[in-house]
Amino acid sequence: MVEFRYRADEVTEQPSVTLDAFLDQSNATAVRLEPDDDARALIPFLDRLTLIEVAFPKYRDGRGYSAARILREAGYQGELRAQGDVLVDQIAFMRRCGFDSFAPESSLNPDAVARALDNYDHAYQGAADSVVPIWKLRHG
Amino acid sequence: MYKYDNYDQAMVDARVAEFRDQITRRIAGDMTEDQFKPLRLMNGLYLQLHAYMLRVAIPYGTLDSRQMRMLAHIARKYDRDYGHFTTRQNIQYNWIKLEDCADILEELATVEMHAIQTSGNCIRNISSDQYAGAAADEVTDPRPWAELLRQWSTFHPEFSYLPRKFKIAVIAASEDRAAMRLHDIGLELIRQDGALGARVFVGGGMGRTPMIAPEINPFVKADDLLSYLEACLRVYNRYGRRDNMYKARIKILIHEIGADEYRRQVAAEFAHVKTLGIDPPLAELERITAFFAAPAYDAPDVEPDRNDPDFAVWLDQNVKPHKQAGYAIVNISLKPIGGIPGDATSQQIDVMADLAEKYSFDELRVTHAQNIVLPYVAKRDLYAVWQALRDAELADANLDLISDIIACPGLDYCSLANARSIPVAQKIATRFADMDRQRDLGELKLKISGCINACGHHHAGHIGILGVDKKGVENYQLTFGGSGAEDVSIGKIIGPGFDEDGVVDAVEKATEVYKALRQGDERFLDTYRRVGLAPFKEAIYG
Amino acid sequence: MKLLTGNDLGSGAVTWWTGNGWSIHVEDAADVGEHGEATLLAEEGARRVNAPYIIDALPTEDGPRPAHIKDRIRALGPTVRTDLTLKPADPAAGDWII
Ligand code: HEM
Numbered sequence: 022m023v024e025f026r027y028r029a030d031e032v033t034e035q036p037s038v039t040l041d042a043f044l045d046q047s048n049a050t051a052v053r054l055e056p057d058d059d060a061r062a063l064i065p066f067l068d069r070l071t072l073i074e075v076a077f078p079k080y081r082d083g084r085g086y087s088a089a090r091i092l093r094e095a096g097y098q099g100e101l102r103a104q105g106d107v108l109v110d111q112i113a114f115m116r117r118c119g120f121d122s123f124a125p126e127s128s129l130n131p132d133a134v135a136r137a138l139d140n141y142d143h144a145y146q147g148a149a150d151s152v153v154p155i156w157k158l159r160h161g
Numbered sequence: 162m163y164k165y166d167n168y169d170q171a172m173v174d175a176r177v178a179e180f181r182d183q184i185t186r187r188i189a190g191d192m193t194e195d196q197f198k199p200l201r202l203m204n205g206l207y208l209q210l211h212a213y214m215l216r217v218a219i220p221y222g223t224l225d226s227r228q229m230r231m232l233a234h235i236a237r238k239y240d241r242d243y244g245h246f247t248t249r250q251n252i253q254y255n256w257i258k259l260e261d262c263a264d265i266l267e268e269l270a271t272v273e274m275h276a277i278q279t280s281g282n283c284i285r286n287i288s289s290d291q292y293a294g295a296a297a298d299e300v301t302d303p304r305p306w307a308e309l310l311r312q313w314s315t316f317h318p319e320f321s322y323l324p325r326k327f328k329i330a331v332i333a334a335s336e337d338r339a340a341m342r343l344h345d346i347g348l349e350l351i352r353q354d355g356a357l358g359a360r361v362f363v364g365g366g367m368g369r370t371p372m373i374a375p376e377i378n379p380f381v382k383a384d385d386l387l388s389y390l391e392a393c394l395r396v397y398n399r400y401g402r403r404d405n406m407y408k409a410r411i412k413i414l415i416h417e418i419g420a421d422e423y424r425r426q427v428a429a430e431f432a433h434v435k436t437l438g439i440d441p442p443l444a445e446l447e448r449i450t451a452f453f454a455a456p457a458y459d460a461p462d463v464e465p466d467r468n469d470p471d472f473a474v475w476l477d478q479n480v481k482p483h484k485q486a487g488y489a490i491v492n493i494s495l496k497p498i499g500g501i502p503g504d505a506t507s508q509q510i511d512v513m514a515d516l517a518e519k520y521s522f523d524e525l526r527v528t529h530a531q532n533i534v535l536p537y538v539a540k541r542d543l544y545a546v547w548q549a550l551r552d553a554e555l556a557d558a559n560l561d562l563i564s565d566i567i568a569c570p571g572l573d574y575c576s577l578a579n580a581r582s583i584p585v586a587q588k589i590a591t592r593f594a595d596m597d598r599q600r601d602l603g604e605l606k607l608k609i610s611g612c613i614n615a616c617g618h619h620h621a622g623h624i625g626i627l628g629v630d631k632k633g634v635e636n637y638q639l640t641f642g643g644s645g646a647e648d649v650s651i652g653k654i655i656g657p658g659f660d661e662d663g664v665v666d667a668v669e670k671a672t673e674v675y676k677a678l679r680q681g682d683e684r685f686l687d688t689y690r691r692v693g694l695a696p697f698k699e700a701i702y703g
Numbered sequence: 704m705k706l707l708t709g710n711d712l713g714s715g716a717v718t719w720w721t722g723n724g725w726s727i728h729v730e731d732a733a734d735v736g737e738h739g740e741a742t743l744l745a746e747e748g749a750r751r752v753n754a755p756y757i758i759d760a761l762p763t764e765d766g767p768r769p770a771h772i773k774d775r776i777r778a779l780g781p782t783v784r785t786d787l788t789l790k791p792a793d794p795a796a797g798d799w800i801i
């Protein structure tokens with residue numbers, strides 16, 4: 022279930038299909054990527070996707086962070102959802118990599134999530150969000 | 162030295178607040194140990210045999226007297242009056258309470274220090290040449306580059322849950338004093354057509370499958386470096402193995418797909434990443450470089466008086482040439498005969514801080530051999546420095562000799578250990594306590610690890626010792642022929658293992674073979690490489 | 704015999720299950736027999752111990768002696784710093800470990 026969503030548009034109710042099913046000719050507008058899937062396979066179709074769900078079966082498996090950035094770097098504008106073993110202390114990094122909705126397996130405390138997202142005013146490096154990296158602030 | 166600006170300080174302060182919150186949630190039961198563990202690890206907090214262990218970062222091994230005094234203060238107030246300097250240029254405290262941890266980090270933050278990413282599957286503390294800025298053979302000072310990398314890698318959102326830990330070293334001299342090619346990424350700064358850039362080596366490491374990093378790119382321009390590294394890391398994050406913790410380091414990926422294929426994938430990723438504008442302008446490197454400007458040298462070029470024979474021995478062994486006339490690099494050995502390699506008491510740490518403040522333009526370095534360096538000592542002050550060190554029992558003149566042993570904490574402290582390392586180091590140093598005998602043996606790098614993880618760099622030892630568990634009894638394997646320097650190589654196991662006393666005897670026999678066979682000024686390593694294992698084996702097992 | 708051991712969550716100190724609580728002295732450790740696992744889960748859940756596990760030990764006159772050297776070092780302290788062990792005044796304490 023989507024617990025946190027940082028987008029203004031309507032939630033897509035369409036169930037997401039696997040990458041294989043999607044590539045196998047599907048008209049689906051929602052896809053689910055497993056850690057093994059190559060996010061780049063979706064690049065030709067980004068325009069017609071409204072939801073890409075990235076699975077985190079174990080929070081320690083960080084492949085989804087790269088998948089998210091690759092999709093955003095390719096111009097994907099739709100909803101990018103992290104689903105699975107998503108924990109409070111991962112959400113800030115996930116936001117920076119371009120995720121804008123979260124469906125954690127076990128429910129998170131909204132205050133803790135708000136605190137985690139609010140903790141750092143700046144970041145050292147550019148990523149997939151709009152945060153201006155510190156080096157840029159330093160050099161105007 | 163680098164000084165934090167408001168941004169840097171805010172990052173570290175925010176981290177302390179965040180970790181304080183996480184600790185509170187853990188103690189209150191809002192988080193399981195399984196969830197808390199990666200968070201505490203990213204703050205350098207391990208659970209070890211006797212207590213929590215806190216690893217504090219000393220970025221590229223450089224610190225000033227104020228920071229050094231803070232390390233002594235932490236040892237005194239929160240630990241048991243000593244600290245352990247490690248092969249990754251950090252310091253570890255062995256008796257930390259979880260409840261104190263946030264306070265410790267808060268105190269560290271007041272002197273621009275932290276424990277960020279000193280553990281966990283993220284980019285770890287960047288290590289470098291302990292003689293940076295003082296060495297005559299450097300192309301440039303590598304520390305500004307290391308600082309640039311420190312900032313880039315701090316809280317990197319994409320690379321904080323890598324398949325495994327990730328260690329980067331930066332050097333800028335032909336002599337490799339940082340075991341650069343035994344890192345996940347090793348950078349050697351070079352000049353090409355007048356411009357500075359980096360030779361990039363990827364996929365080195367120790368642990369259970371030691372590997373020497375192959376060159377992946379002969380020259381990456383300064384203003385492409387972060388994009389290039391980002392590409393290197395992204396390929397690893399996506400394709401590094403996650404099915405088996407022991408095969409998860411980048412060296413295994415590169416070994417499996419080959420350096421050429423890895424290079425190709427990185428090049429493709431780089432072509433894309435470079436378009437994202439994530440490289441800071443050269444002005445940022447220049448801003449950082451300004452902090453590392455040469456100190457205000459003013460000493461006359463005088464040679465110290467060698468009348469005191471003990472002082473003269475120390476001069477010859479522990480003092481190295483400096484790029485500035487009139488100055489020298491002083492190595493402080495943390496390897497007293499029979500002592501614990503790398504340990505220093507709070508009082509000794511304070512003494513070293515005082516000496517740095519008074520005689521070394523307020524700077525110290527930690528070396529990967531677990532020693533301390535005063536990088537800028539005027540030659541006219543060397544005798545005074547030596548006297549102060551001697552009074553603090555810090556004047557052992559054994560740099561790079563057989564008693565200058567690297568040893569990991571081993572089974573005395575480490576929960577992963579198979580055998581104790583420190584007692585073996587103590588016995589070997591004691592066996593060779595006679596300094597004339599040690600000096601006669603010359604440079605001989607002996608390194609001990611208490612298990613296959615190789616924190617004690619045994620693979621890179623001219624003589625390496627690896628502790629193993631033989632049906633519940635400590636046992637030690639010997640390896641010969643390793644090197645972590647520019648002549649990098651990985652040692653080979655010479656035969657069946659030994660018990661604690663047996664391994665000390667075997668080392669002694671090996672040194673006798675060396676003495677009998679050496680030619681000219683060959684080191685142990687050179688002789689071994691020339692004659693091979695057979696004569697050593699014969700003497701040890703024959 | 705079997706012992707239940709772990710570290711105190713807050714202080715990190717090595718602790719031993721005594722049958723009705725935790726002690727830093729291995730001498731106080733109780734044989735948990737077949738019930739170790741249940742106690743382990745309950746105590747860990749209640750956060751009265753961190754990273755608990757069950758070990759083999761031998762009963763002796765001086766109390767239980769863990770079968771593995773690692774747990775004997777945990778029970779006493781580092782062999783290279785006897786001053787920091789639980790028995791700093793007893794120079795022979797280390798012999799118990801080896
Ligand atoms: C006492 C707590 C420590 C623990 C639990 C620990 C754990 C480990 C582990 C698991 C590895 C192997 C990683 C791998 O092969 O993937 C490793 C490697 C290493 N550790 Fe430690 N270590 C500890 C202390 C130290 C200390 C005290 C030092 C420095 C003296 C150190 C420096 C290193 C180095 C240089 C490596 C080799 C890096 C490589 O594999 O390339 N560690 N450590």
Ligand code: SF4
Nearest residue numbers: 569575578611612616
């Ligand atoms: S080599 Fe093994 S015993 Fe030594 S510190 Fe590393 S993990 Fe512990």
